[in-house]
Amino acid sequence: MARLHSALIILAVLASTALAQSKRYPAPPKDVDQEADNHSHLWESALDPERKPYEELVHDAHRLLDDNVHPQKDQATAALPKLDEAITRLPNDYRAHALRGRAYLILGQWAKCTEDLGLADNTELADSSDRDTVELQLGICQGRAGKLADAERTLLHAVAVAPHGEQWMRLGEVRIALGKLDEAVDSLNAALEAHDGVEATIHWLLALAYDRARKSSLAEDEARIAVNRDPTFSLIQNASYPWLRPGELDYMMGIARRTSANQDRDATPEIALLYFRRFLRIAGDSPWKRRAEEHVKELAALPFPLALPRTAQSTALVDTNTYLPIVQKAMPALRACVAKLPGEAFSVTIVKAGPRETGAAKPHYAVPTSSVKVQPNVELEPITQEAEDAAARCLAPLAERIALPLPKERDTYYQVTFSVVAP
Numbered sequence: 001m002a003r004l005h006s007a008l009i010i011l012a013v014l015a016s017t018a019l020a021q022s023k024r025y026p027a028p029p030k031d032v033d034q035e036a037d038n039h040s041h042l043w044e045s046a047l048d049p050e051r052k053p054y055e056e057l058v059h060d061a062h063r064l065l066d067d068n069v070h071p072q073k074d075q076a077t078a079a080l081p082k083l084d085e086a087i088t089r090l091p092n093d094y095r096a097h098a099l100r101g102r103a104y105l106i107l108g109q110w111a112k113c114t115e116d117l118g119l120a121d122n123t124e125l126a127d128s129s130d131r132d133t134v135e136l137q138l139g140i141c142q143g144r145a146g147k148l149a150d151a152e153r154t155l156l157h158a159v160a161v162a163p164h165g166e167q168w169m170r171l172g173e174v175r176i177a178l179g180k181l182d183e184a185v186d187s188l189n190a191a192l193e194a195h196d197g198v199e200a201t202i203h204w205l206l207a208l209a210y211d212r213a214r215k216s217s218l219a220e221d222e223a224r225i226a227v228n229r230d231p232t233f234s235l236i237q238n239a240s241y242p243w244l245r246p247g248e249l250d251y252m253m254g255i256a257r258r259t260s261a262n263q264d265r266d267a268t269p270e271i272a273l274l275y276f277r278r279f280l281r282i283a284g285d286s287p288w289k290r291r292a293e294e295h296v297k298e299l300a301a302l303p304f305p306l307a308l309p310r311t312a313q314s315t316a317l318v319d320t321n322t323y324l325p326i327v328q329k330a331m332p333a334l335r336a337c338v339a340k341l342p343g344e345a346f347s348v349t350i351v352k353a354g355p356r357e358t359g360a361a362k363p364h365y366a367v368p369t370s371s372v373k374v375q376p377n378v379e380l381e382p383i384t385q386e387a388e389d390a391a392a393r394c395l396a397p398l399a400e401r402i403a404l405p406l407p408k409e410r411d412t413y414y415q416v417t418f419s420v421v422a423p
Contacts, residue, residue, distance in 0.1 A: 050089040054096070057086035061099050065106075076106040094123035098134050105137055108242070113141035114150075121154075132162040136170065143174050143244050152178065163190070165197020172205055177244040179287055181213040200229035204236060207255055212291055223259040227266075247283030250275045250380075254295060269306065270345060270419040271378055273299040277342055278380050303328050304335075305418040314414035315367075316354060316407035323404050327418060330402045335423040337394035342422045343381035346391060348399045349373040349417045354407035367411050372399045377419055395420060 061079040065071050080103050086096040101116035117138040121131075135158040142151035155171040172187035188206045191197045203226035210219035230236070233256045236249060243249050258272035276295045283289070308327060310320045338344060351371045374395045376388055407414060 054086050054090045054093065057082045057089070058095055058099065061086070061096070061103075065099060065102060071106055073107055076103040079103045092123075094120040097123075098130065101134070101141070102137060105141055105241075108144075110141050110145035114138065114145045114147065117141060128161075132158070132164075132167075135162070136167055139167075139170055139174070140241055143170070143177070144242060148174055148178050148244070159187075159190070163194060165191045165194035165202070168194060169197050169202050169205065172202075172209070173244060176205065176209050176212070177248075181209050184209045185213075198235065200226050201235045201239070203229065204252060204256070207259075208252055211255055212288055214291070219255070220259065223255050227256065227259050245283065245286060247279040247286060250279040250282070251288065251292060254279065254292075258295075258299070267306075268419065269299050269302055270304050270421045274343060274345060274378060274380055274421055281342075300423070304331055304421075308416050308418060311415040311417065316352075316409060316412040316414040318405075318407060318414055320414060320416050323416075326404060327402060327416075330398065331420070332423070333398050334395055334420045337398065338391050338420055338422050340422075341383060341387065341391060343379065344376060344383060344388070344391070344421075345378040346374055346395055346420045347377040347417055348395060348420055349375075349415060350399060350402065350404060351413055351415045352404050352406050353413040355410050357410045367413055368415075370406070370413075372396060374399060 061082040064075045064079040064082075080100065083096050083100040083103065086093075087100065090096070097116045098120035101113050101120060104110075104113035104116060117134055120134050121138050135154060139151045139155040139158060142148075142154055151174045152171065155167060155174060158167045159171055168187050168191035172184045172191060175181070175184035175187055185206065188202050188209065191202045192199060203222050207219045207223035207226060210216075210222060227233075233253065236252045236256060239249075243252065254272045254275035256272075257275060258267055258269045260267035273296065276292050276299065279286070279292050280289065280296065283292075286292070305324070305327060308320045308324050310316075310318070334348070338346060349372070351368050351373075353367055353370045356367070374392045376392075404416075
């Protein structure tokens with residue numbers, strides 16, 4: 001009995017201590033919203049057991065595609081099985097379709113990209129940024145899947161709700177492919193006015209639209225602006241997505257190569273001729289075939305080379321452009337050497353050195369000897385080494401017989417380079 005009494009006293013003391021501690025350090029207030037949220041998730045999980053695994057799969061795929069500024073094909077490939085499983089679990093949730101459409105876009109699978117993004121676009125998207133992104137990507141995929149009319153409708157709606165530079169630019173691109181050149185110019189000018197697109201690409205597309213509308217002066221103006229902003233033509237050759245219609249890259253490179261950034265210098269019309277010829281070989285059923293033929297006819301009739309500037313390292317003070325008729329006279333024989341290589345250009349470099357100083361005073365720099373060098377310059381289509389070597393062997397002796405004058409000043413030289421293409 002005494003032990004029971006002692007135990008009761010101890011319990012009473014512990015209880016009073018606990019009560020005092022609770023008054024001194026009260027428990028934090030309950031987060032009513034958090035409890036409600038937890039309860040909601042618990043209830044949703046009970047009603048929809050696929051929701052949690054779906055969210056985890058979408059999160060993982062989203063991380064793969066969005067943690068990189070420019071996701072690569074391996075990330076898109078890794079995301080696909082996760083998105084396939086997510087769509088199997090909740091086929092009506094737009095997010096997995098939108099992400100899978102983006103993965104297919106990265107992989108260049110345009111039909112699948114169009115299908116998934118079309119499903120996502122037909123749902124009630126969560127917010128405007130999702131909607132704008134899906135609609136733009138859908139228009140890009142539709143165009144490259146050959147659904148040009150669908151792409152135009154999609155992008156028309158896109159610019160109505162999100163008039164950004166890329167939306168307008170993609171609409172202009174599609175309208176060029178459809179042959180709606182005036183409407184394309186309007187769209188591309190709107191893209192410039194938006195001030196948030198890739199302006200050099202917009203100018204390239206304007207040059208293309210004006211060229212096909214046979215507005216040559218305007219096309220030249222736009223191409224010159226584009227060359228100044230994209231002097232290596234990287235935005236043509238490494239575009240974010242393939243250009244619409246077969247051969248479009250070659251046509252645009254033809255425009256680029258015939259354009260001079262400095263009004264009367266730097267153009268390479270010989271190389272432009274190669275690109276327009278290649279366009280005709282790979283896009284013979286194009287609606288722009290006749291326009292390309294006009295370019296080929298015009299360029300092939302030019303007296304190549306059009307200029308003969310000396311290289312910057314040359315020390316002889318001569319105006320090499322006065323020697324143009326000498327090189328032009330030799331050109332028919334030179335071009336015959338490459339007649340069977342319509343996709344290849346060879347560069348011919350000729351060095352002409354003046355008399356050597358024989359006294360004690362020697363120049364402090366090395367003066368090269370007179371020489372001729374022939375090498376492949378541009379190769380648009382693969383050729384055999386045997387064919388390339390045969391063309392070089394044909395060109396070299398003909399180039400050596402070109403009678404360019406020697407410099408008169410001692411220990412000086414000049415060097416000129418020109419291209420040779422098939423007639």
